[in-house]
Amino acid sequence: MAEYLGFILTFYILMMVRVLPNYDHVDHYNPIAWASQISVFTDYALFLAILLVLHAFTLIQNQLFSGKADRSILEEYLFDFRAIIFSFLITVGITFLLKTTFLYSRITLVLFAILMLVESLFWLVTRRSIMKHLNNKGTLRSNILIVGAGRVGLDVYNKVIVSRTNKNHFIGYLDDYKSNKDVIGTIAELEMILQKQRIDTIYITIPSEKHIIESMLRTIYKYDVDIRIIPEMFDRMTTVFAFRNDLDYPCLQIVKTPLRGLNVHLKRISDISGSLIIMLVLSPLFLIIAILIKCESKGRVFFKQQRVGKNGLPFQMVKFRSMFNGAERNKSSLLNDNEMTGPAFKMRNDPRVTHIGRFIRKYSLDELPQLWNVLKGDMSLIGPRPPLPEEVERYTDYHWRRMDVLPGMTGLWQVSGRSDLDFEQWIDLDIYYIERWSIALEMKILLKTLPAVVKGSGAY
Numbered sequence: 001m002a003e004y005l006g007f008i009l010t011f012y013i014l015m016m017v018r019v020l021p022n023y024d025h026v027d028h029y030n031p032i033a034w035a036s037q038i039s040v041f042t043d044y045a046l047f048l049a050i051l052l053v054l055h056a057f058t059l060i061q062n063q064l065f066s067g068k069a070d071r072s073i074l075e076e077y078l079f080d081f082r083a084i085i086f087s088f089l090i091t092v093g094i095t096f097l098l099k100t101t102f103l104y105s106r107i108t109l110v111l112f113a114i115l116m117l118v119e120s121l122f123w124l125v126t127r128r129s130i131m132k133h134l135n136n137k138g139t140l141r142s143n144i145l146i147v148g149a150g151r152v153g154l155d156v157y158n159k160v161i162v163s164r165t166n167k168n169h170f171i172g173y174l175d176d177y178k179s180n181k182d183v184i185g186t187i188a189e190l191e192m193i194l195q196k197q198r199i200d201t202i203y204i205t206i207p208s209e210k211h212i213i214e215s216m217l218r219t220i221y222k223y224d225v226d227i228r229i230i231p232e233m234f235d236r237m238t239t240v241f242a243f244r245n246d247l248d249y250p251c252l253q254i255v256k257t258p259l260r261g262l263n264v265h266l267k268r269i270s271d272i273s274g275s276l277i278i279m280l281v282l283s284p285l286f287l288i289i290a291i292l293i294k295c296e297s298k299g300r301v302f303f304k305q306q307r308v309g310k311n312g313l314p315f316q317m318v319k320f321r322s323m324f325n326g327a328e329r330n331k332s333s334l335l336n337d338n339e340m341t342g343p344a345f346k347m348r349n350d351p352r353v354t355h356i357g358r359f360i361r362k363y364s365l366d367e368l369p370q371l372w373n374v375l376k377g378d379m380s381l382i383g384p385r386p387p388l389p390e391e392v393e394r395y396t397d398y399h400w401r402r403m404d405v406l407p408g409m410t411g412l413w414q415v416s417g418r419s420d421l422d423f424e425q426w427i428d429l430d431i432y433y434i435e436r437w438s439i440a441l442e443m444k445i446l447l448k449t450l451p452a453v454v455k456g457s458g459a460y
Helices: 002-022 031-037 041-065 073-097 106-137 151-164 187-196 210-220 262-281 283-296 327-337 355-362 370-376 399-404 423-435 439-455
Strands: 142-147 168-174 183-185 201-204 226-229 240-246 249-255 302-308 314-320 380-382 408-410
Touching (some): 142 151, 151 168, 168 187, 201 210, 210 226, 262 370, 314 370, 399 423
Parallel strands (some): 142 201, 168 183, 201 226
Antiparallel strands (some): 240 249
């Protein structure tokens, strides 16, 4: 309510500053008289009313269908940001149909939208600060009961309780087969515990026990308790789920990656524009590196190597040559010196690497020609490391998950240690990126790439 009062006050001040100076005969300090003395006042009031109603409706819809109770401050502000922009544009459209749009000062309306965005952030920070203070005092703590003390129940405890100690208070576990200091009873004692103390949220982590859950739900329904059931496949598959209703049946749809639909096209547009800009800006550096490579050793400036891309399709990846000519033929004699676990091959002091090669490898300059692969569509600016065919031949089904998207010039593997990581860590980071893809994650990787490259650690 305070937030909306703030919006109304802001609109009132903008009216005084931007609109009232055009009406000399009006008592500027008597808002009640504005309706009769200013011909456009009712039109402005209508715009404000429609905007605030749409904004409130949009926020409620986002909260109902977001499927996420606990959001970061950035996620919450993005909700508010979208709600303000959406409601503002819809209001402009409605007033256009009502033929009142031409009466408004465009600068006034745009300023109001900008101030709404600023005020929304202010109220969000204020609200979060108050909530944190109350949580620290224990005023708003939520009492949590977990049904099932197995692996999933312990994981829920670590993620819901331990990571948010000021917000949630752990009551204990209910379990028929385990006994320790945290297990406060059996499932049959659920109602007795609900009657003895206040329980705000119950996490049920035994979904395979259908008849037990049905009995529990009948018991819990009589009490004002938030019920949350962990999906059965939670402990078997680390992936992204979407809730659907197919033919009136609720379904959990497994989403391989959020990078689909419109997101794919947006990423492709950013890849094309980004690679073109970088190639133009760094063209003098390309020329310098090419000259240095030619001066040190015989052979071509560029090295082409077959790599495996999205969905297992092969492509020719281009790099600056960092080894002596014909170095690939000598790889078999060095396999015993491989310092990388798994299918990949990495050697810290590879004798095949030239002096200039060591330098450009350390600062990832040898990978700049891959911008051409990005432009062609074989690669992306951000994505998993492009593997060699012989590596892919040894992949398990889990490893193949990293082939669901285009390989990238940089990625989480690049900003998290590069060659200092072992093969399984590479894979885990790639799959995390695929399953948790977002524009925010892309920006995070981009911002971390330059410092990682300049530092030059973990590259050889």
